[in-house]
Amino acid sequence: MKKRNCISWTLYATIALLLFAPSTFAQNQFKVESPPEYCYDPAQPLPLSDFVTLASDDNIVLDGLQIVVSNNYDPDMDSLRFETIDEINDWNYNHNLGILNLQGEATMAIYKQALSQIFFVTTSRLRPAAVKEITVSLSNADYYPLTGHFYQFFSDPGVPWNNARTLAESKSLFGLQGYLTTITTTGENQFILDRVSGTAWIGASDAANDGDWRWVSGPEALENNGTGLRLNDGFRNWENGEPNDCCSNQTHEEDYAHMMDWSSPPGKWNDLPNEGGSGQYAATGYIVEYGGRADDPNVVVDIITTTLLDPAQSTEITGPISVCPNVENIEYAVDQLEGYSYLWSVEGGVIASGQGTASISVNWGVTNPLSRVRVELNSGIICTDVLELPVIINAQLMPTLPMGPDVICFDQLPNVQTYSTSNSNGSTYDWHITNGQILNGNGTNIVEVLWDGPGTGELYFIESTTTSTDICDGTSPTLLVDLREEITYDVVITNVSCFGGSDGVIEIINISGKEPYNVSWFSRGLGVVNGNSLSGLPIGSYVVTVDADGCSVMQTITIAQPEELQGTVQTIDALCFGEASGIANAAITGGTGAYTYRWNGGNPTVQSTVNNLPAGNHSVVVTDENDCSLELEFTVGEPPLLVIDEVISTLVTCPEGSDGTLEALVSGGTTPYTFSWESSTSIDALATGFAKGTYEVTVTDANGCIATNSQEVEEATPKILFPTAFSPNGDGMNDTFGPSTFCPFQFTMTVYDRWGLPIFHTNDTAEQWDGTIDGSPAPMGNYTYAAAWVIVVNDVTISDEKRDGFRLIR
Numbered sequence: 001m002k003k004r005n006c007i008s009w010t011l012y013a014t015i016a017l018l019l020f021a022p023s024t025f026a027q028n029q030f031k032v033e034s035p036p037e038y039c040y041d042p043a044q045p046l047p048l049s050d051f052v053t054l055a056s057d058d059n060i061v062l063d064g065l066q067i068v069v070s071n072n073y074d075p076d077m078d079s080l081r082f083e084t085i086d087e088i089n090d091w092n093y094n095h096n097l098g099i100l101n102l103q104g105e106a107t108m109a110i111y112k113q114a115l116s117q118i119f120f121v122t123t124s125r126l127r128p129a130a131v132k133e134i135t136v137s138l139s140n141a142d143y144y145p146l147t148g149h150f151y152q153f154f155s156d157p158g159v160p161w162n163n164a165r166t167l168a169e170s171k172s173l174f175g176l177q178g179y180l181t182t183i184t185t186t187g188e189n190q191f192i193l194d195r196v197s198g199t200a201w202i203g204a205s206d207a208a209n210d211g212d213w214r215w216v217s218g219p220e221a222l223e224n225n226g227t228g229l230r231l232n233d234g235f236r237n238w239e240n241g242e243p244n245d246c247c248s249n250q251t252h253e254e255d256y257a258h259m260m261d262w263s264s265p266p267g268k269w270n271d272l273p274n275e276g277g278s279g280q281y282a283a284t285g286y287i288v289e290y291g292g293r294a295d296d297p298n299v300v301v302d303i304i305t306t307t308l309l310d311p312a313q314s315t316e317i318t319g320p321i322s323v324c325p326n327v328e329n330i331e332y333a334v335d336q337l338e339g340y341s342y343l344w345s346v347e348g349g350v351i352a353s354g355q356g357t358a359s360i361s362v363n364w365g366v367t368n369p370l371s372r373v374r375v376e377l378n379s380g381i382i383c384t385d386v387l388e389l390p391v392i393i394n395a396q397l398m399p400t401l402p403m404g405p406d407v408i409c410f411d412q413l414p415n416v417q418t419y420s421t422s423n424s425n426g427s428t429y430d431w432h433i434t435n436g437q438i439l440n441g442n443g444t445n446i447v448e449v450l451w452d453g454p455g456t457g458e459l460y461f462i463e464s465t466t467t468s469t470d471i472c473d474g475t476s477p478t479l480l481v482d483l484r485e486e487i488t489y490d491v492v493i494t495n496v497s498c499f500g501g502s503d504g505v506i507e508i509i510n511i512s513g514k515e516p517y518n519v520s521w522f523s524r525g526l527g528v529v530n531g532n533s534l535s536g537l538p539i540g541s542y543v544v545t546v547d548a549d550g551c552s553v554m555q556t557i558t559i560a561q562p563e564e565l566q567g568t569v570q571t572i573d574a575l576c577f578g579e580a581s582g583i584a585n586a587a588i589t590g591g592t593g594a595y596t597y598r599w600n601g602g603n604p605t606v607q608s609t610v611n612n613l614p615a616g617n618h619s620v621v622v623t624d625e626n627d628c629s630l631e632l633e634f635t636v637g638e639p640p641l642l643v644i645d646e647v648i649s650t651l652v653t654c655p656e657g658s659d660g661t662l663e664a665l666v667s668g669g670t671t672p673y674t675f676s677w678e679s680s681t682s683i684d685a686l687a688t689g690f691a692k693g694t695y696e697v698t699v700t701d702a703n704g705c706i707a708t709n710s711q712e713v714e715e716a717t718p719k720i721l722f723p724t725a726f727s728p729n730g731d732g733m734n735d736t737f738g739p740s741t742f743c744p745f746q747f748t749m750t751v752y753d754r755w756g757l758p759i760f761h762t763n764d765t766a767e768q769w770d771g772t773i774d775g776s777p778a779p780m781g782n783y784t785y786a787a788a789w790v791i792v793v794n795d796v797t798i799s800d801e802k803r804d805g806f807r808l809i810r
Contacts, residue, residue: 031055032136034307037382042130042311045081045119049112051307052136058109065111067118068142069098071133077124078132083117085110097194120309127338130311131381138303141173141290144191148300149291151181153196156285161256161274164201164286165217175297176290179203179218183259184235193267196259198284199276202269204231204257206243213243213257219292239263243271258283310381313337317373317389320422322398324465324472325367328352329425332373333359334387343376348393368393397474399463404449406479409551410486413451419459420446421476427465434458435483457481487513487548496539496561498628499590502526504537504559506544513548520545563590567622569634574615576705577668582613582636586620593625614638642669642701647711652692654743655793660690660713662697669701676700678710692794717793718743720800722785725807728771737806738768739787749787756784771808780810 038051048067067080080100082091087110091102102114124130137143141150150173156164164180171178180203183189203217213236214228215221223229245254254271261267262280276283319332329352334342336358344351344360348371354360362373371391378384392398404419416439421429423445431438431447435457441447451457458480464473489512494505509532511517519532522543527534534542539561545554567588574582586608588595596604598621610620615638623629645665652660663686666673673685676698680687687697696710721740728735738749742765751760751769759778760769771778788801 029056029060030138031302032138032305034134034136034305036306037308037310038134039310039312039379039381039383042122042125043314045121046309047116048118048120048134049116052115052134052305054108054112054115056108058107058112060108061105062108062111063105064101064103065114065118066102067100068135069120069132072129072131073098074124074129077129078120078122081119081121082114083119085114085117088114125311127311127313127379130309132309134307134309136305136307139173141288142191142195143304144188145306146185146187147291149289150176151192151195151290152178152288153192153200154285154288155197157282158276159201159283159286160276161201161205161258161272161283164283165203168203168217168286168288171288171290173290174299174303176299177293177296178288178290179221179293181287181289182215182218182220182229183237184220184229186235186237189235189237189259189267192287193259193261196261196285196287198262199258199260199272199281201256201258201283201286204269205255206271207255210245210253210255218289219294237267237269239268239270242269245271259287308381310379310383312383312385313340313377313379315377315385315387317375317387318422319362319373319389320424320427321390321400322392322394322474323364323424324397324426324467324470325393325395326365326467326469327424327426327465328363328467329361330364331359331361331423331425332389334375334377337377337379339380341378341380343378345374347372347374348391364391364393366393367395395470395472397463397465397472399461399474399476401477402459402461402479404459404479405481407482407484407550408451408457409484410454411553413453413483417449417451418446419449419479421461421463424463424465426467427463430462430464432458432460432462436481451481451483454483454485457483482514484514484548484551485512487511487546487551487553489546491544491555491557493557493559495559496537497592497626498624499561499564500538501561501628502536502538504539504561505533505535506537506542506557506559507533508544508546511546511548513546513551516549518547520547562592562624562626562628565589565591565622565624565628565630567630567632569620569632571613571634571636573637573639574613575639575670575703576701577638577641578614579638579705580612580614582615582638583609583611584613584618584620584634584636585609586622586632588622588630591622591624591626591628591630596623597621598623639670639701639703639705640668642699642705642707643667644697644699644707644709647697647709649690649711649713651714651716652690653716654718654741655715655745655791656691657715657743658689658691660692661686661688662690662695662711662713663687664697664699664709666699666707669699669705669707670703672702674700715793717798718745718791720787720789720802722787722802722804723806725809726771727809728777729810736768736770737785737808738762739765739789742766743791745792746790747787748789749785752784752786753778754782759783777810778808780808782807 033053033055034051040046069078075096087106088102088104090104093100135145139150141152143150168178168180182203203215204213205216206213213231216228220229254273256272256274257269258272259269315335317332317334323330342356344355346362348368349362349364352361352363369392371393373389375387402419402421428443429445431442435455436449436451439448439450458478460476460478462475489508490510492507496504508519521534527537537559539559541556541558543556545552567586570585572583598604599610600618613636615636617635619633621629621631645667648663650661674683675685677687678695690713692713692715694710694712699707718741726734726737747765748763750758753759759773782805784805786803791798
């Protein structure tokens with residue numbers, strides 16, 4: 001198995017500094033050093049340069065610096081802080097993972113300077129949470145100490161599995177050949193998951209033997225005579241129901257594994273075909289692992305170092321510093337510290353019990369002004385401390401000042417306060433108070449006190465001790481207690497002017513209480529502090545703390561904002577094409593106060609409606625009383641142009657007639673249309689009763705838009721034809737002989753019998769020969785006619801005559 005711990009590792013938080021070296025890495029060109037353990041003060045920001053040394057030439061160029069806080073990292077308590085320098089401006093910090101990246105080519109001297117500006121900060125004070133392990137790695141990849149390997153995620157959307165394996169094996173890191181990652185523990189799976197995105201290929205496959213999943217990359221691929229380590233023989237993290245070789249009817253079966261950061265829970269594995277899947281199953285990249293091969297160079301010695309941060313613990317010896325001679329079983333103690341050992345020593349007395357624990361009992365000897373209690377503390381890692389407490393052995397006791405709060409803030413005055421002194425075995429304590437009451441404990445070393453009200457309180461005690469050889473007593477110094485007046489102040493709030501803005505202001509004025517005053521803000525990094533005001537605020541809740549010489553009051557203040565200025569513009573299109581008759585009305589909500597409107601960049605007005613707009617794109621800027629503005633764009637439409645596309649006319653049947661027609665063909669505008677014809681009362685598209693001439697038509701649409709056109713009406717030229725025979729038999733067909741037209745015009749016609757004698761004459765086209773002679777039917781046979789006419793049509797005179805024969809048939 002390749003997975004082994006190559007360096008010491010504990011369950012403590014890890015901070016990994018990753019220095020991005022150039023690709024032309026030479027052995028021992030870079031080296032990082034740090035002590036195995038380091039004692040630090042968790043109450044202070046810790047510069048990493050205090051214990052980490054970049055032991056390389058200042059002129060070597062690096063690509064970057066990475067610091068990773070891992071393992072026991074708690075984002076609620078731990079953080080990394082970087083005070084930037086001008087030479088490095090490309091950096092980012094992932095607070096959730098505790099990873100700080102500084103990137104960009106710079107000399108080692110610059111990165112040494114950057115290292116001095118990187119601080120580890122924690123609110124953890126007590127062990128074991130405050131114990132941190134720091135791993136420093138000169139690498140551009142993420143180092144996982146539990147395997148001693150490095151990992152990189154390469155984004156390559158759509159890359160096939162076979163290509164990903166080839167690409168992984170083409171990469172190297174400090175001489176370590178890369179391979180598609182193999183995952184054999186839960187911890188390694190989580191470590192990789194934190195660094196991938198989407199659907200990432202890993203080095204497992206069952207392509208050689210369907211259903212027999214094995215690791216086929218890296219050191220695991222060499223196991224079992226080169227067939228690879230079976231997943232069933234170790235850690236596996238398949239999604240429920242996977243691998244399922246889904247959809248066997250597809251072209252390629254699902255023979256390759258990938259990790260999903262979107263599964264539930266994240267980090268599950270699934271099988272896919274070589275080309276990957278679609279949607280969220282489409283490959284986003286692959287994970288390369290370095291380390292674990294038999295022929296890998298031993299570079300970890302130079303590029304990895306580990307330091308365990310041991311938090312120094314703050315404590316002190318408690319117990320009486322003035323005791324009676326020969327008094328016994330006097331207790332002295334320090335805080336119980338997790339993992340610490342205690343070695344006590346006493347001058348002027350002997351330890352009766354408790355050696356090796358956090359408290360001891362001492363039997364003091366004869367009078368001695370230079371007695372003392374001493375303890376050596378050892379954390380078991382590296383932190384040590386030596387504490388001493390001087391003790392005076394004398395019949396005249398010298399009690400210390402009572403311990404307890406010497407300032408009582410106004411809001412704490414109703415509360416019972418506790419005061420004490422170190423307890424000496426066999427002593428009694430007589431407490432005295434002014435401006436307050438002793439509620440409980442008089443005669444003991446601990447009393448409960450209720451102060452009367454604002455002003456000054458006084459408290460002291462008389463200690464008395466009786467031993468087998470001595471009677472001792474003494475009066476403590478008087479503790480003066482400052483009983484504070486109430487802190488008052490006024491809050492001036494200026495809410496946000498415009499929705500989504502950040503010009504809110506909170507100002508604290510008229511503070512009363514004991515000076516000096518201090519105003520502090522919790523604003524989530526928002527706003528600008530200027531004295532007692534916080535400005536530049538968006539909507540939200542902010543906490544102000546007003547401190548008056550150590551007493552404070554806290555208040556949550558809310559900055560509001562007006563409703564969002566929103567609106568729509570309702571339009572009425574222009575009535576006629578090209579006409580400025582459109583109307584727009586702005587319907588506005590939100591904001592503050594009355595609105596003004598600037599239509600199309602014109603002068604401000606209070607009118608929310610504008611008239612006489614032409615068709616096209618328009619805008620209005622609405623401004624409220626806080627100068628918040630909203631720009632709305634809108635479009636005014638118009639109907640198509642009203643057009644009389646054509647006026648169709650028909651000919652007047654006969655010259656000087658009046659049966660011509662006109663029909664208007666109209667498009668555009670707004671229906672229905674009405675028509676007005678010259679010389680006609682018709683209001684329809686088709687009008688009749690027109691004589692020869694030119695006539696105008698006016699069309700009016702539903703919106704009153706008007707279009708005009710005109711058309712000429714012409715006369716038809718009558719066709720004058722004569723039949724070659726006729727049959728006057730009363731059947732209604734061919735019963736008369738005459739011209740083919742009945743139009744009136746100048747006309748004469750004479751019919752002759754076979755001997756040339758005239759038998760019928762007319763001057764009227766409507767009067768034709770009915771086949772009779774003097775009222776009697778004419779005999780069958782041939783006849784002749786002679787006709788002449790003059791026609792004036794469309795102001796043109798047409799004259800003609802014709803002589804021909806025809807036959808009468810009975």
